[in-house]
Amino acid sequence: MPPNLIAAKPLPQHKLNIDLKDVLFRASLPLLAMLAALLIGAVLLLLLRANPFQAYAAMVTGVFGSTSGFTQSLTKATPLLLVGLGICIAFRASVINIGAEGQIILGALAATWFSLAFRHWPGWLLIPAVLLVSFLAGAIWGFIPGILKARLSVNEILSTVMMNAIALQLMNLLIRGPLMDPAGIAAGTYLAQSERIPEQAWLPRLVPQTLLHAGAILAVVLAVLVYIFLWRTTIGYRIRAVGLNPDASRYAGINVSVYQALSLTLAGAFAGLAGAVEVIGVQHRLLEGITSGYGFSGIVAALFGGLHPLGLVPASWLFGSLLVGADKMQRAVQVPSALIDTILGLVVLFVVASNLLSRRWSSRRTIEISATEEVNS
Amino acid sequence: MTEILSAAVIVGILTSAIRLATPYLFASIGEAFAQTSGVLNLGVDGIMLMGAFSAFYVTLHTGNVWLGALAAMLVGLLMGLLMSLISVTFKAEQGISGIGLYMFGLGLSSLLFKVLVGTVYTISGFPVIKIPFLSQIPYIGQIFFQHSLPVYAAFLLVPLAWWLLDKTTWGLKIKSVGQNPAAADSLGVNVDRVRYFSVCLGAVLAGLAGASLSTALVNLFQENLTAGLGFIAVALVYFGGWRPLGILAGALLFSVVNAFQLWLQVLGVNIQSDVAVMLPYLLTIAVLAFSMNRVRQPAALNKPFERGEN
Amino acid sequence: MRIRALFIVSLIVVMLATACGGGQQTAPAGGGEAAKPFRIAVVMPSATTDMAFSQSMWSALKAVQAEMGGEAALEIKYSENMFKVPDAAAAIRDYASQGFNIVIAHGSQYGASVEEIAKDFPNTTFAWGTDVNTFGLPNVYAYTAAAEQGGYVNGVMAAMLTKSKLIGVTGPIEVGDAKTYIDGFVQGVAAVDPSITVSKTWTGSFSDVALMTEAAKTHIAAGADVLTGSSQSVVGSIGAAKEAGNVLWFGTQQDQASLAPELVVASQVYDWTALIKQMIANYKEGKLGGITYVLELKNDGLKIAFNPGFALPDNVKAAAEKAIADIKSGAITVNP
Known part of the structure; x- marks a missing residue:
């Protein structure tokens, strides 16, 4: 070259x-x-x-046939979009982030811990604080493989795969220890879940009787911000330059490894937000299996969106609809x-x-x- | 704590580690072939699941574990062809096609299990073969020479793969295609064909990795039997720097620490079980981070080759 | 041109699918008016073939169905592997709006969803577990299993059968009934002989069969001659016991004797049939819930399935029967 x-x-x-x-x-x-x-x-x-016709018909009506189906597809699209935004930033710097699963866990852990620890705070303060803390927790979990890659050239696929397993065990440790629901201990059931977080920390619901919450709006706003960041700022420009041609970027004076580490950190931060949104928007507590595999399906959503933040908005909704419709199909034809x-x-x-x-x-x-x-x- | 240093425990740890390393060796060395030729295959876990199921199913019905292993290789080959078709011919984004392959393999193996088998059965898999004389050596004999055939095969694969990659023309072609496909192409090497071969070879080995689980190590099949083992196998390729010996070191390190943490728990050492389970993952990162020997990845890894590209 | 053609084809396919959907919906859902079957839907976090928690509920439903006279009398629909709570919530709401009489949410993580949805469908019975909280709603059942009780009985037998005085436990994560079963098991062993060592390993995963197998082999190498454990991945431990040939196994959640007929001594079995039958009977009388149901030895929700293929010495069997009787009568209390 x-x-x-x-x-x-x-x-x-x-x-x-x-x-x-x-x-x-x-x-x-x-x-x-x-x-x-x-x-x-x-x-x-x-x-x-x-019957395939019956099955696929159920798939379509499952999403478009009812308010609950439609809002559910949007609810599912929310974490996919957030994870996908992170994947997108990393991919633009030609870094593959397999670590979203672990980063979601860290975000969820931080959200649960913070909203329980500061349960007397009012909602207008608690919700932004929870989101910020989870953003940082995910960022840390992305920063570690980032810095390992930049300073010690440890490949990010290796480190993120390992960090996923470590995050999972960290959650196991906390959920059967300090974060375990006291009610479960009192009842002798010892369930793998935390106490329910205080109500003022819940994200407001957009449609009553559904799970659709304000996190969906937040995710779309962030998609626009990520687009502006990647295409309208110098840092974003450099991240993309690093991805397009690392050798040329290096020659142009861009510190390639720093920008790759930065992109991994940001990817982690967005996955962390996805974890937080699942806790304060949907589950209202930490549960075993909180990631729901979004760390992997987020990668797929990012592809559907052409690895573009704005393409991701319809793409994650499409993928979310596909998942919702598929479940409906399973119920319809058993x-x-x-x-x-x-x-x-x-x-x-x-x-x-x-x-x-x-x-x-x-x-x-x-x-x-x-x-x-x-x-x- | 002193118990952990006794001869019996150390022998126990090493014996376990040899067994635990087996599926990683098959899968990681297979993945090393694919990556050396420039194709990142993240779908190893899905191929392993398909291999594990086919080996289990054929063994269950024929009673012949050799036919089972053969079925795993064939199914692995088919999965490899699918991966090559998408990643080489259609030049897809490899990180994502691998995840698609994983989802497909996970889904299909579970579906087939559910429809064709329905419930968990144990089968009699490859028997343990004690190698005459060698297995009598104190300590060494128990650690190395009292295993089932797939375990020996996995370890013999290491020198074989080294020879194939470093000492044959085929190996040279695979490497050249992964380093500089345009140059290889201009020298008359058929880049796509070499990549097809490498990905398929890797997939056949991933199928065997699955078979080593379902017909030698656990002797049964269950939905998601591998539980993400294939992703660790991909990670170990980076640890080993695409060299069979390095992969052996990585697989052994991971497995020894894993066996060690099990013994810590069995002996009742005062450590949180979750922290113990974390150890192999932590140490693998740490050892790689602080070891000085770093190998550059194949230059064309994860880059589809298009003829006539500038 | 070709592109436009493809477009049109895809459009037609989509329209066809939607049209068929409409047609499907207008068709009457129920059968004739003569004998409407009772309808139960169940939403489960793992597969119906997991040899553990989900399968125990699934086989109970199938057993009740067979007893009532097949599909004509009891219609069952299921959604499995619903480990994502939003999906499960959608399934629960969907089944309720389809007019199912009872909707079972078979996972402790579904509590919040049940609480919300049950308020919108006051004429439907909801059941969820394992937990004890009915949220004060008149149409919600909560159910749980006192796994420690069967664990105690298994522990008593294990203590009498071990020769090496070393017993191994292979567990997934120390939570839920994986924990309470083993707590009871340890108490049972200690009640017979406090000098016996029970060593425990946790693999940190409910599904990692390979590590579970190796954990069992490690216990065996350390000298254990009796093993137990829980979760769907213990099938690997049973395999390890079978390979060793002289190591005994105690099961829980499902009868696991089929996996190693010579070595499985007994299994604690979760039997949800009594719960299901009670819910159906209550429903027909107009009572829709508000009850917490605990599977216990006392109410036959928990059963100890002795493996007929294993020659259990009479004195051990007698001790087990006595432990069961004592727990039933309250002479022994087992704490989780």
Whole structure:
């Protein structure tokens, strides 16, 4: 790679004249890939003697047929979006963050501990404080692999996988020790859950009788902020430069490892927020299994959103709907839940494979456009 | 605390560690092949689950554990072809396609178990083979020479993989494709074919890693039998710096500490069990962080190759 | 052109699916008016085949169904692996709005969801566990299992059967009935012979079979000749005992004799059938809940399933029977 690459090939700027046909096509490809995967799912359903039409109809009506289904898809999208934003920042610096599971746990632990320890605080103070503390706790859990990578070149996949296991055991330690619900101890059930957090720490519900909470709005606002951060600030620009071409960035005077560590720290912070939002928005206490696998599904949501903060908003909702609809389908045709995982795995594989076609398409169009421009000039 | 240093306990720890290291050796060395050729496969756990289920299912029905192992290899190969198709031919983002493969393998193995088997059965897997003479050596014999066949196979895989990677043309091709695919391509190496081969070889080994669990170490299958073991296996590849000997060191370190913490608990040493369980993970990071020998990863790792790219 | 065609095809598929959904919904949900079956839905955190907690509820429902006369008399629907609480909450609400008579939320993590949803469906019975809190609602049952009681009985037998005076416990995480069962087990052993050592290992996971197996092998290498433990991953411990050949096993939650017919001495079995039958009977009389139900030896919710394949010495069996009788009568109290 020539060292003057940065000068030769500027980072892609956002054009204002968005080509509608291009956007539509690129958005429809993943949807088509999804349909193809669902088609294979239909074969599996037939093999299990379930009616695929009934199953998929339930999937669609499960999300769009009722308020509860629709709000649930938004509720699920919230942690996916938050985790996905972190994944997105890390990916832009070409760092793979497998550690969101552990970072969610740290955020959830911090949220639970803080809201119980300062339970006399009023809500307007407690909620922001809880969010801040969880943001920091997740950030610390992202900073450790970040600094290990920057200073000691420990690969982030290794450290984040290990940190996930460590976070899990840390939670086990606390949940059967200082954080265990005193009511469970008194009743002799010793359940793996904390005391319920005080009511003023709960995020307000947006729709009564559903789980949809204010965290959904917070997540969307943060998505916009992350977009501004990555595309409108110097730090964001450098993070992207590091991801696009580390060698050229280094030559341009950017400290590559520092920006990679920073991106991991931010990724951890957003996952930590997801943990907090699950505690104060949905569960109202710490439970065994609080992460719900969002650390991994967040990666998938980030892909669906084209690793772009704004693309993530519809993408995490789409993925959330897929999860909600799939559950509804399981209830409607009574198939083992493992079928759902299988179909979701296929959806991910098909969508990720369809990216090639999408890239081919856009590069061809770029050539066409530049050709016409040349002719015009 | 003094008990932990007695000869019997040390022998016990090392014997356990040899067993515990077995699935990691298969899976990590397999992953090392894939990564050396430039493909990051995060779906190892899913392949292991499919391998574990097929080996279990075939053994349950035929009573022949060799057929079981063969089935695991075949299913591993199929999963490897799927991964190569998506990551090499379709040039997908590898970190994410691996997670898709994991979800698919986890789901399908559980589904098949539920539909075809329904409840947990134990099977008689590979028997323990005491190697004549060698197994009689005090201490050493018990630690190294009283195991089932897959355990020996996993350890023999280390020199075999080293030879294949470092001493054969094939190994050279795999490395060149992972370091500089464009140069390899210009020398007439078929980059995609080498990557297909490496990913599939890795997947076959991951299938065997699963089989070593379900037909040698635990002799049963259950939904999510591996419980995330495949992700640790991927991590150990980085610990070992893509070299079979380094991976052996990593797998042994992790397993020795894991066996050690079990003995700490059994002997009633005053330590919180959760802290004990954390130890292998903590130490693996710590040892890597403070060891000076660092290997640069294959330059083209995680980068799909497109011909004619500048 | 091709793209447009693909678009249209996908649009048609989506519309077809939605249309079929509409058609499906207009079809009457219930059958004829002659004999409407009683309807129970259950939401479970793990699989119906986990050989442990979820399976115990699932087999109880199936048993009650068979007793009542099959699907015509009792319709059962299930959602398994609902370890994500929001999903479980959606399932619980969904089943309730479909008009199920009883909705069972089979996980202690579902409490808050049950409390919220039960208020919206006053004519539906909700049951949840394991916990003891009905939230003061007239249509909620709470249920739990006094696992320590069967643990005590198993402990008494284990203490009489060990020759090495070393007993190994392979547990997942020290919480819930994994903890209370083992607390009772330790008390049972101590009641027979306080000089026996019970050593415990925890793997920090409910599902890590490989580590659980190795934990059991470690106990055996240290000299233990009797093992017990809980969670779905103990199938690995049973396998290790089987491989050793001369190590005995005590089970809990489900009858585990089938896994090692020569070595499993007895299992504490959770039997939810009495609870289910009581809820159905109460429902038909118009009483929808407000009751906390504890599975105990006394009410036959807990049973000790002796393995007929294992030749249990008479004096051991007699001691076990006596412990059961004493716990039932209250002569012995076991504290979790």
